[in-house]
Amino acid sequence: MSDFKLTILGSGSAMPTPERFSSAHVLNVHGHLYLIDCGEGAQIAMKKYNIKMNKIEAIFISHLHGDHYFGLIGLLNSMHLNNRKKELNLYCFKPLDDIIKLQIEAANTQLSYKIKYNYLSEEGLVKLFDSKHVEVFSFPLIHRIPCCGFLFKEKKQSRNIKKEFVKNHNIPKEWFPKILSGQDFIDENGNVFSNNEIVNFQLNPRSYAYCSDTAYDEKVADYCMGVKLLYHEASFADDLEDVAKEKFHSTASQAALIARKSKAETLIIGHFSNRYKDKSLLINQAKQIFESTIEAYDGKVFEL
């Protein structure tokens, strides 16, 4: 099956630590890499977890609080030092363009590639782009400054014959359309290979939603309805619901409620306040409401 794989580069909150860098996720859809938020040290984490920075096709920055983008300028600079040529799509709020340009100018540098700035809006579910393999949407979150979540939906894939099978068997040309239309393959010795075993196909497209920083908002569940993997911030434990509301953040149970309402398959929570040395308190609170809850940590990989 083609890749649909999430790597968490940073799972911490406002102040990065050696154990938990600030928010940054990389989603690999069929070999195409998308970076979602880019906290300080994201490029260092990419080296650590073997993510090739110049393979990133687009970057999505949810909002302009530093723990979600202070690593971006360093990454853009390193892409330049690595002689990137391919245009980079950046989805963000203003004035991130000015912030980047000012720093590039101060270094008296001209980047080796072009950045295309695409500005986010907070008007409901907005399609950001549509490629052969994925559609990406933004949706508004409730935070102290303009903030968006992102939804990645895999497109239905046409069938393809497993590469390994093609390599190991001498398949006559005329058999390819038959196999792709659903027939079993019979080789020259009369061996029968079931179509299911030799063909890749994806009945249920996979999807990933990322909710960086947000107060509890049931609308988020609508935007993410039916998502396979949902990341939702859970800065605080339930006893600090008032603090969460005041700071436009969520509790563990609130994240779990959104997962339940959206009928997600799996919930990842992260962006934990540094006050929690042991995160199991937050995980357990979420699990009471949504059993399939997993803790985000730096270096964690989810393959769907």
Place this chain on the structure above:
Amino acid sequence: MSDFKLTILGSGSAMPTPERFSSAHVLNVHGHLYLIDCGEGAQIAMKKYNIKMNKIEAIFISHLHGDHYFGLIGLLNSMHLNNRKKELNLYCFKPLDDIIKLQIEAANTQLSYKIKYNYLSEEGLVKLFDSKHVEVFSFPLIHRIPCCGFLFKEKKQSRNIKKEFVKNHNIPKEWFPKILSGQDFIDENGNVFSNNEIVNFQLNPRSYAYCSDTAYDEKVADYCMGVKLLYHEASFADDLEDVAKEKFHSTASQAALIARKSKAETLIIGHFSNRYKDKSLLINQAKQIFESTIEAYDGKVFEL
């Protein structure tokens, strides 16, 4: 003896790696902390090496290439989250002030403390400040954009009686001036304590010079004449002297020549190009010219 201690937070060059973050040094002079350059991840390294960020009294940024300051905005933001109140002195080139202000504004934040911007000039040895315990100077380096090195000179310390001795002995009041003027102390039982053993004094003030990024320039040796500890970049091995010149950087031997000419006691080299997996080549080349050469690495502490 009072502290005069250097901690290296980042010893790498343009592209940070998990093993070597970009340039950042912390100098502790008698308990007062000074941060010199602030590459990406410096605040994370501070947590790792137990440097208290809110104890930093002033920050010196040598120039506006990202590997020397991309960690600054994150650190300033975390100082705010830690509720710093004390004014912070920042020594830098323009437009670092604009770069910082734009990012603080984008986050809709007002810092809990004031930053005082002090702009560097490239006109020879310039005294930046003068406190009870240290004088700090800037001096020009030769780089692609305006760039300064920094020289920290400890002030001559007046004598003081060792705290431990005062605590453990009942010293009559009238003895204090006598001991401080050089007399041995005789207690009530007639025991004699040699002045040398009970008094702290610093005959030779300690000093540290930091040369971040520079082409080979003999004037640097004049600015740093007689320095105890010299940090000089050594981006390249000797066979790449032409590349070093073209990129306004130095080779290992050039760093060593500056150490020899300035009659430094010890040379630290760092800012190694990532092409050198093993840094011993560069260390050995420097040692041929200046024996007392040490490799900079992340977390290294030098106590003078």
